[in-house]
Amino acid sequence: xxxxxxxxxxxxxxxxxxxxxxxxxxxxxxxxxxxxxxxxxxxxxxxxxxxxxxxxxxxxxxxxxxxxxxxxxxxxxxxxxxxxxxxxxxxxxxxxxxxxxxxxxxxxxxxxxxx
Numbered sequence: 835x836x837x838x839x840x841x842x843x844x845x846x847x848x849x850x851x852x853x854x855x856x857x858x859x860x861x862x863x864x865x866x867x868x869x870x871x872x873x874x875x876x877x878x879x880x881x882x883x884x885x886x887x888x889x890x891x892x893x894x895x896x897x898x899x900x901x902x903x904x905x906x907x908x909x910x911x912x913x914x915x916x917x918x919x920x921x922x923x924x925x926x927x928x929x930x931x932x933x934x935x936x937x938x939x940x941x942x943x944x945x946x947x948x949x
Contacts, residue, residue: 856904
C-alpha cells in the first residue's frame with residue numbers, strides 16, 4: 835500500500851516481497867524511493883512518470899517493468915494499483931500488487947547489480 839499524497843512512499847509492504855526479490859519489507863519502507871532506485875534503469879523513467887501521473891489524477895494504473903533483485907538478478911514484474919477512497923471520496927491509500935510477469939522471461943545476465 836502506498837501513500838496517496840506522496841508518490842513512492844510505501845505504507846505497507848507484504849513480507850512476501852523478500853521471497854520474490856530478496857529485499858525485506860523494512861528495506862522498502864525505510865526509503866521513499868526504494869522501488870525507483872532498484873528498478874532497472876531502462877524502465878525507471880517510464881514507470882516513475884506513469885505512477886506520478888496516476889497520483890495526479892487518481893486513476894488506476896498497470897505497468898510491466900524490470901526490477902533488480904538483491905542478488906543482482908533482473909526479473910519482470912507486473913504492478914497494478916488503484917486508489918482506495920473513504921466514504922466521502924477522500925484518498926486513503928493506493929492498493930498496489932506486484933507479481934512476476936507471467937509472459938516475460940527474465941533477462942540474463944543482469945545489466946547492473948542491485949544495491
